Amino acid sequence: MRLYSPADRPTLKLRALRLGPTFPSRRWMSVRPMVLQTGVLPTLPSRKKMTIQHLYQMRQTGTPITMLTAYDFPTARALDSHGVDIALVGDSLAQVCLGLPSTTRLTLDEMLHHTRAVARGAAYPLLVADMPFGSYHASPEDAIRSAVRMVQDGHVEAVKLEGGPEIASTVRRISQVGVPVMAHVGLMPQRHAALSGYRVQGRDAAGARAVLDGALALQDAGAFSIVLEAIPHRLAEYVTARLSIPTIGIGAGPGTSGQVLVWDDVMTRWHGKKAKFVRRFADVGHEEARGVQNYIAAVRDGSFPNSETEGYEMAGGEWETFLEQVGDSGWQSTVREREVDDDVSSSEGMTPPRLAQAI
Template identity: 60%
Template sequence: MLLHCASGRHTTMLAAAAARSATRTVTVSTRRHMSVRPEEPKPKPSSADTNALNQPPVPRKKVTLSTLSSMNAKKTPITMITAYDYPTALACSSTPLTDITLIGDSLAQVCLGLPSTTQLTLDEMIHHSRAVTRGTTHPLLVADMPFGSYQVSSERALLNALRLIKEAHVEAVKLEGGAEIAPTVRRLVDAGIPVMAHIGLQPQKHTSLSGYKVQGRSVESARRLIHDALALQEAGAFSTVVEAVPRELGKYVTEQLKIPTIGIGAGPWTSGQVLVLNDLLGTWSGHKAKFVRRFANLKDVRDAGIHKYAEAVRDQSFPDPETESYTIDPRVWERFLEAEQKDGRGI
């Protein structure tokens, strides 16, 4: 809320500033070309045209739960992307087409270098979520509840979810699990916390499941997925992630539910899609699951930039003395050297 009041006020201030500078432009150009009708003034882009988040404002109102249900009713695909810090949050907010920013517990692997998500703590999640909140504008902000933060009891789950709301300022939480966590989902929803469910492949259970495997490939497993999905919807989840299931099952579960499904490796017929930011930008050089598409190859661009910088330092072509460093008044420099000489130093 605060963020939005502040950015609203900022927009008004920007508009006023633009109007003032527009008036100046008109006066100048009429004087120069007396008989020529002044062109429509175009305010020069300046640092004042970026908002408090250091990037141009994106024309999109805050995404709410009701935005998502109307998108679902109109069958407009929902886009969700993960973010882990301030710059990645800004990246997610840079297009009006992002609907949800998720602080995924993939944070453990792609940012903290841990071997799996199970080691991530709630404190680490809160620390990163606070940074993501600062860089998020219109997308609905959802944070994963780390492994262990919601399994002990519904009460503990509620206390921990409240920490994410109050300390990290996220708007909703996501929990992995099926019908067994429905009472916990209900408890959170009853307290006023929007909950996103996560069914199918549940990476937090990779140890007990002996790896990351496609789910719902047997009659029993596919039926369990539908049972879980319905139980979580009934418990009040506003949406569910569906991970790594056959595309037919992704479509079927979407048709059975009223709430939107956000697929990852669940085929093209879910209500929306989610990918890990580092996977889609091509900055993650670890394991690439079958469902990952690289929409950019930033790793090569990034590493080439790092190499060029280091090379330029080595060969002393950086920094350029004229354009990339500062000057001092020669008379001041002269006096400085004289003073130094008096003290027995200098050149």
């Protein structure tokens, strides 16, 4: 049984409605006024929430689908503001966000904590999250319970499961309950130990057939879309053509219905091994390093904070009254002296100047 067939869907030209010079967010309209330079309210239609039906239309019209991972509220806001189609709370969160050695260490509760944060920020994108390793394997009943928790406690709209034909019955059951399932074949990071590492899949004819058979079985089981990870580009293009559901590639070439990358890879914030398929679209890591170094330098040299522009004054006369009341009328501030006295911070090494002065 196929639950979502593109053939069932009306062919509305929704793309034109969705694309425009800006992507005003419905939820944060109040903090993002839609007033153009002319002072006139733009006549842009409000953005539609991304749905599975829209994804099918994009596949049909050949509009590449964009998906990025998000693990927290501000990232979700960024995806939302700029019109990324699918927000994926990937279990890569284990590594890039929580510092765990593998996605297999991530628990369902940890995942839910992050999906809720992303759900608060991602109004426009379809919200999909990985079912963590172990949360869908013990039995179909167990898988359904976990999927329902993902929706009820995690506020996701769809779940993603790694696996081939062996998980087709699980995908079918979860889909039948009404939780849309995105499948994931090819390189399956949750199986990195069993596969002796993160290896490209489907490189020989037998491997390619296994990928195709898995994808067809998962589509048949009701998956609404499928991630193809680290497979040869010819194979990904062929699988995409054989399927009627949209494929989302990562390390699978340009012949898929869409692309996905990990946020921290795109932004250059992840300093672990860089997979061949990663392209860095911005260098946030460099900016972060600059920010931390500048902050440390400014605190150490006393230029931050500035008491006039970054501090608070007392009401007139109250300071003198206060000093009288505490019997310390002769008290003198040393802040100005410290600002010009290099010796305090340099000779004391790591000791904060204010503390050094108090001792």
